[in-house]
Amino acid sequence: MMLIKEELNRYNRQMILPEMGLIGQEKLKVAKVLVIGAGGLGCPILQYLAAAGVGTIGIVDDDVVELSNLHRQILYNHTDIGLSKAKTAAAKLKLLNPHISFTAYHERFTIDNAASICRNYDLLIDCSDNFTTRYLVNDTCVELGKTLIFGSILQFEGQVAIFNHNSGPSYRDLYPAPPTENINCVEGGVIGILPGIIGLYMANEAIKLICGIGETLSGKLMTIDALNNTVLVFKIAQEKQAETVKTEATVRETKEIDKTTLEQWLTESADEIFLIDVREDYEHEENNIGGVNISLYDLTASLETIPKNKKLVCYCQTGQRSKMAVQLLEGVYEGEVFTLKGGLVH
Incomplete structure (x- = not known):
């Protein structure tokens, strides 16, 4: 679809970008x-x-x-x-x-x-x-x-x-x-x-x-x-790739625990567990289930403050940020890392 003269003038600063050009602007128009x-x-x-x-x-x-x-x-x-x-x-x-x-x-x-x-x-x-x-x-x-x-x-x-x-x-x-x-x-x-x-x-x-x-x-x-x-x-x-990458799917599944499992771990072997609230400090102050508070965004920079060779359990409000925390820590932390399924609201 052709651009009229007024449109050529209107979009001039955008069209002079080599990545955009006239072709790109015409794609936007249609x-x-x-x-x-x-x-x-x-x-x-x-x-x-x-x-x-x-x-x-x-x-x-x-x-x-x-x-x-x-x-x-x-x-x-x-x-x-x-x-x-x-x-x-x-x-x-x-x-x-x-x-x-x-x-x-x-x-x-x-x-x-x-x-x-x-x-x-x-x-x-x-x-x-x-x-x-x-x-x-x-x-x-x-x-x-x-x-x-x-x-x-x-x-x-x-x-x-x-x-x-x-x-x-x-x-x-x-x-x-x-x-x-x-x-x-x-x-x-x-x-x-x-x-x-x-x-x-x-x-x-x-x-x-x-x-x-x-x-x-x-x-x-x-x-x-x-x-x-x-x-x-x-x-x-x-x-949907789980069938062809079964080992990856299995790893992901074992990294998630529920509240019952967490309570059992804390009761039977509390010294082996390190609990991290990956929310912001104001969220932690309002409501938490213990552990230390290290924001998701400060996690990799705070590795030295995390004890080595413990089971890390990350939690947040809904379980989504803690899943991201597991991704960040896998490969850079020596021990196992888990996310609390469903977070605090589950």
């Missing part, structure tokens, strides 16, 4: 991207994808703008309170770039409409804030063969990953089942700048995927701690 959730993450993603020239953008959100949204969802202002997020976002973004086609879906993303909405788009971006929607988005992408960009935020920490790209890992390979509790920004809070940081990473991954440039986060999980300025990237093991 791209069809669906953004699920027009809240904290959705706002910066939508703004920058529209500004970059993504030709067709769908916006799914059944929520309305609330006063408590405005510290982080800066696409909106106080005059928008009570209005549909999807429709309001589309109207504002049309003013930002009139060359983009927007479709606003002011409806909840459910099992009844998921496939019919997603089928019309090339790339999906999940900005939802609950596990029910996240699993539904993932499963729909797997069913339809769509690439999914995932992001999440809570307090000062954010995550970004790309799932189901070129038969790569899906969200269920990272999180096979939802935790028993869904701690979101309403309960846990979030610093207003964080969704901007994570959202821009997600938008950048979208542009790279569409244009076929750079190295993406496909099969990887990037975590960002905005409080301590720490970035970690983890490889995501693919469960």
Whole structure:
């Protein structure tokens, strides 16, 4: 699809990048991207994808703008309170770039409409804030063969990953089942700048995927701690490869223990166990089951403080950060390393 003169002028600074050029900009123009959730993450993603020239953008959100949204969802202002997020976002973004086609879906993303909405788009971006929607988005992408960009935020920490790209890992390979509790920004809070940081990473991954440039986060999980300025990237093991890599699958399985096993170990051989809470210090102070507190982001730098040749058991709120801790420590710690299955909320 040819770019008109006004578009050539609008995207000039982007097109002079050798990685982008006219071909890359034309790829953006014909791209069809669906953004699920027009809240904290959705706002910066939508703004920058529209500004970059993504030709067709769908916006799914059944929520309305609330006063408590405005510290982080800066696409909106106080005059928008009570209005549909999807429709309001589309109207504002049309003013930002009139060359983009927007479709606003002011409806909840459910099992009844998921496939019919997603089928019309090339790339999906999940900005939802609950596990029910996240699993539904993932499963729909797997069913339809769509690439999914995932992001999440809570307090000062954010995550970004790309799932189901070129038969790569899906969200269920990272999180096979939802935790028993869904701690979101309403309960846990979030610093207003964080969704901007994570959202821009997600938008950048979208542009790279569409244009076929750079190295993406496909099969990887990037975590960002905005409080301590720490970035970690983890490889995501693919469960469907377990049959061909049986030893790897077995190792992963033996590294996870439940609370009953931990209690038994602490009762029978406490001197052989070293318990580490890999959450932040403020989380540890609020609630913990003992042990020392070493943040996930400080773990590798704190190896000298960890006793040698003991069974390390890492725990966190949901079991996800402790799984990452095991990955970090494997190969650099002499003894065995375990994660507490399900974390404190299980």
